[in-house]
Amino acid sequence: MxxxxxxxxxxxxxxxxxxxxxxxxxxxxxxxxxxxxxxxxxxxxxxxxxxxxxxxxxxxxxxxxxxxxxxxxxxxxxxxxxxxxxxxxxxxxxxxxxxxxxxxxxxxxxxxxxxxxxAGGYDHESDSRILRVGSLVVDRDRRKVTVAGRVVACTRGEWRILEGMAAAPGRPFTRQRLLDLLFDQDPEHLVTLRTVDTHVFNLRKKIEDHPDGIPRRLLTVHGVGYKLVEGRRAA
CATH class of the missing domain: 3.40.50.2300 (Response regulator)
Structure with missing residues (x-):
């Protein structure tokens, strides 16, 4: 401690x-x-x-x-x-x-x-170079994202949000906290809460199995923000 x-x-x-x-x-x-x-x-x-x-x-x-x-x-x-x-x-x-x-x-x-x-203890894997959330894998060294083996191309902002959330799967992130991640990545450009929502919207199109359906991986936590979880199958 x-x-x-x-x-x-x-x-x-x-x-x-x-x-x-x-x-x-x-x-x-x-x-x-x-x-x-x-x-x-x-x-x-x-x-x-x-x-x-x-x-x-x-x-x-x-x-x-x-x-x-x-x-x-x-x-x-x-x-x-x-x-x-x-x-x-x-x-x-x-x-x-x-x-x-x-x-x-x-x-x-x-x-x-x-x-x-x-809850499974402090997740030391979050300090590793490979982050896994179900079938979603974030490779920090290669700056590569895959979902069930499929390569996902991410912008810098999308990558920063996904990397941060994959390091703490299941933990709710406020929009302000995600905004901080974006600001740390690109402090010279204007980033707003609306920017966060746009990145989340675009990430869902890329990492969800059914982008037009109900999100199963990148979920909305009402009144708080968003969280990344292992993919949930539709009922």
Missing amino acids: LVAEDDVQQAERIRDYLERAGCRVAVVHDGGAAIAAVRESRPDLLVLDLMLPGTDGLEVARAVRRESTLPIVMVTARTEETDQLRGFKRGADDYITKPYSPKVLVARIMALLHRSAS
Whole structure:
């Protein structure tokens, strides 16, 4: 488990409580070190303070979420609803505000780890170069997409959305989060929520078995956004 907290005393307090609960814990104190540690040690969960020096917690979460499905618990003094929503949009699985009880933090971490294990655990395959979601395969090294062996030609934007969603199959992506993926890919061009919808529409024509029918792979999550799942057969 990794704790990213710039307050050394607070970080050690969290480490102490987690180690008492039987966890092995590493601690870092800035955003750049957090991203590097996630990539190198591949922890089971990240406890992430938002007010980190250098790269702040939101940017750390965005960087981590582009590459993996690692569970993230955000810890912050920011209590406004908009701050919490921003955290969830960046990929947080839970959000706890300061001051908090370390015992409550540990309980929420353990509950999240339990849910993750019940769902099959942190998907290390998301860090691999080959992503598989049913018969859909995303080859990161060759920048190639296939569906049941059929090669699918994608634009840069379509590729970025599909790669991001394939790294976390079944997880709902807000339209804003998909917009962030597009902006990271092409920051000099205007991208909007409408751009996201257009890319999703075009991807469905390319990866669905029956493009004119009900989507079975790239699904709409009403009130949230979209998610990528293994293809479902029509009834």
